[in-house]
Structure formats: structure tokens, C-alpha cells
Amino acid sequence: MSPPDRPPAVLEARGVVKQYGVTAGLFSAPRTLTALDGVGISIEKGSAVGLVGESGSGKSTLARLLLGVEAPSGGEILFDGAPLGTLGRRAVARRVQPVFQDPFGSLNPAHSIAEIVGLPLAVHRIGDRHSRRARVAELLDQVGLPQRVASARPRELSGGQRQRVAIARALAIRPDVLICDEPTSALDVSVQAQILNLLADLRRETGVAMLLISHDLAVVQHLCERVAILYLGRIVEEGPAGAVLKDPRHPYALALARSVLTVGGGTGLPDLGLGTQWPNPLDIPSGCRFRPRCPRAIPECAGTDPALRTVAGSGASGTHRSAACIRVEAEPA
Numbered sequence: 001m002s003p004p005d006r007p008p009a010v011l012e013a014r015g016v017v018k019q020y021g022v023t024a025g026l027f028s029a030p031r032t033l034t035a036l037d038g039v040g041i042s043i044e045k046g047s048a049v050g051l052v053g054e055s056g057s058g059k060s061t062l063a064r065l066l067l068g069v070e071a072p073s074g075g076e077i078l079f080d081g082a083p084l085g086t087l088g089r090r091a092v093a094r095r096v097q098p099v100f101q102d103p104f105g106s107l108n109p110a111h112s113i114a115e116i117v118g119l120p121l122a123v124h125r126i127g128d129r130h131s132r133r134a135r136v137a138e139l140l141d142q143v144g145l146p147q148r149v150a151s152a153r154p155r156e157l158s159g160g161q162r163q164r165v166a167i168a169r170a171l172a173i174r175p176d177v178l179i180c181d182e183p184t185s186a187l188d189v190s191v192q193a194q195i196l197n198l199l200a201d202l203r204r205e206t207g208v209a210m211l212l213i214s215h216d217l218a219v220v221q222h223l224c225e226r227v228a229i230l231y232l233g234r235i236v237e238e239g240p241a242g243a244v245l246k247d248p249r250h251p252y253a254l255a256l257a258r259s260v261l262t263v264g265g266g267t268g269l270p271d272l273g274l275g276t277q278w279p280n281p282l283d284i285p286s287g288c289r290f291r292p293r294c295p296r297a298i299p300e301c302a303g304t305d306p307a308l309r310t311v312a313g314s315g316a317s318g319t320h321r322s323a324a325c326i327r328v329e330a331e332p333a
């Protein structure tokens with residue numbers, strides 16, 4: 001939730017709930033899985049916001065809602081203050097573009113790089129053949145690809161180059177917001193930093209706003225002004241990215257901040273040191289949902305489902321911080 005004195009958001013989620021009906025087997029009754037439970041996030045014009053959480057916390061679900069490819073079960077998504085549902089899929093795609101984790105899966109293997117990057121221009125009927133070709137050349141330059149890749153197919157490129165192609169395609173129609181869902185997770189460690197630097201440069205050059213999704217708080221801190229931390233479908237901490245990394249308040253944010261990448265662990269996921277009790281959205285604990293894994297839990301945590309509250313002394317606007325934990329001192333209401 002953004003305090004009233006912050007600049008208006010270009011893209012915003014308000015109290016968003018997303019539920020899916022799931023069946024475990026042929027004879028079991030369908031159950032409701034709540035992937036997002038009252039999530040608020042605000043992306044200001046030209047800003048970069050990080051969204052961090054473990055696998056299964058609901059990050060990609062929020063990404064799909066912000067892209068308008070799925071509708072929320074409750075709450076609303078607003079673009080420039082207008083509900084996304086009223087804009088239409090095509091209009092939303094014109095303004096909000098995705099960059100996915102696996103560039104290979106999202107690039108048509110039969111198309112040349114020039115065709116892939118130019119496709120959004122053709123779909124949205126922007127310019128003629130000649131101006132589109134010029135725009136593709138400009139985009140390749142912008143993402144640091146040599147012009148000779150224009151006639152290549154995706155399989156001829158490296159993973160990092162393919163992600164550059166996906167980014168060029170996302171930028172082709174000059175969207176207002178990029179939704180980057182773990183854009184470096186599938187890449188070699190050596191190229192991850194290059195792609196993050198590219199995103200930072202493009203943001204400066206084009207003024208595009210970004211939501212950067214990652215399971216790594218450090219990655220997000222590098223690029224984003226603010227960060228929201230998602231745990232089992234709820235934002236548990238929100239604030240300036242640097243402050244949250246340096247001085248996390250919610251115990252889960254603290255675990256993320258302390259986590260180190262497990263070298264050679266195979267998963268590439270941070271070791272949170274929180275034990276093996278994997279969170280399950282079909283079995284959300286009563287009281288505070290983080291309680292079973294929380295090193296700071298006290299008996300009261302079983303009886304209270306903590307709301308996101310302003311952290312005491314966090315100030316207004318740019319320094320505003322909030323956390324959903326009864327053990328974190330909140331600003332008196």
C-alpha cells in the first residue's frame with residue numbers, strides 16, 4: 001500500500017486476491033488454493049520495484065495479473081488509475097510488457113531475431129516496413145547485440161543474447177512498464193550481472209518503469225528503489241530496497257537478507273536457514289503464516305494474523321516502510 005503523499009502509480013495492485021481451484025486426484029474434492037491474499041503494490045512512473053520471495057510465494061501469479069493475462073479473484077489492478085479490466089488485453093499489452101525467465105521458451109524458434117523483435121510493431125500496426133526495420137536495428141543496438149544477429153535464429157544465440165532479444169522485443173513498442181519475472185535465473189552466473197546492468201541502463205535511457213521479480217534480495221537492491229517481500233501470498237515487508245536489505249524488520253526479510261547463495265547446491269536458490277518446513281498455500285498456518293518457521297515466534301503469533309503496518313519512525317514518502325509482524329514496533333495509529 002502506498003502512503004497518500006507518494007507520486008501516483010502507473011501500475012498498481014490494490015488488495016489483490018487470486019484463488020485457483022485445484023484437485024489433487026480423480027476422487028478428491030476440489031480445493032481452493034489462495035496464491036495471493038490481499039496484495040498491494042505500487043509502481044510509480046519510471047521507477048523500479050523489486051518483488052522477492054521463495055518459489056511458490058505467488059510472484060509469477062502477481063506478474064500475470066499485472067500483465068492483464070489473468071483477472072484477480074478480488075481487489076483490483078489499476079493502470080494510470082483505470083481498472084485493467086476496462087482497458088482490454090491489447091491496450092494493456094501496449095503499455096505493460098513481460099520479460100520471462102526462460103528466453104528460449106518465449107522466442108519462436110522458426111523466426112529470425114529481426115522478425116521476433118519487430119513482431120510487436122507489426123501486431124500493434126506501428127510504422128511501415130521501412131520504419132520497423134530501422135526500429136529493430138535501433139533496438140538491437142540498445143540491448144548491445146550486433147546487427148548481424150538480425151538474420152539468426154534463437155538457437156544460434158547464447159542464453160544471455162536470447163534474453164537481450166526478449167528485452168528488445170519487450171521494449172519495441174515503448175511500453176510504460178516492464179514486468180521482469182526472474183529474468184536472470186536461467187542464465188549463467190557470469191552473464192546475470194550483464195543483463196541486470198543492461199536493465200539498469202535501459203531504465204535510465206528510456207524511462208521505462210519496472211517490476212523486477214527475483215528470489216534474491218541482493219539482485220533487486222542493485223536495480224530497484226523499493227522492494228516488496230512476498231511470503232505465501234502476502235506482502236510481509238515493503239520499503240526502500242537498500243534499507244530493507246541492510247536493516248530488515250520482518251523475520252522472513254531478515255532470513256532473506258542473511259541468505260547466501262548455496263554454491264554448488266544445484267538449486268541456485270538461497271539457503272534461508274529456516275529449516276525444511278516448506279510453505280504450502282493449500283495449508284496456510286493459522287495466526288501468522290510465517291510462524292512455523294519463525295525464529296522469533298511467541299505464543300501470541302498463533303492467535304494473530306498480522307496486518308502490514310507502518311514501521312515506527314520510518315518517515316513518509318520515500319523512506320516509508322511497513323512490515324506484517326507483531327514483534328516489529330509500528331507507528332502509533
Ligand SMILES: Nc1ncnc2c1ncn2[C@@H]1O[C@H](COP(=O)(O)OP(=O)(O)O)[C@@H](O)[C@H]1O
Nearest residue numbers: 020022033035054055056057058059060061281
Ligand atoms: N494456474 C494455477 N492453478 C493452480 N495453482 C496455481 C496456478 N498458478 C499458480 N498456482 C499456485 O499458486 C502458488 C504461487 O505460484 P507462483 O505465482 O508461480 O509462485 P512463484 O512465482 O513465487 O514461484 C503456487 O502454490 C502454485 O502452485
Ligand SMILES: [Mg+2]
Nearest residue numbers: 059060061181
Ligand atoms: Mg515464478
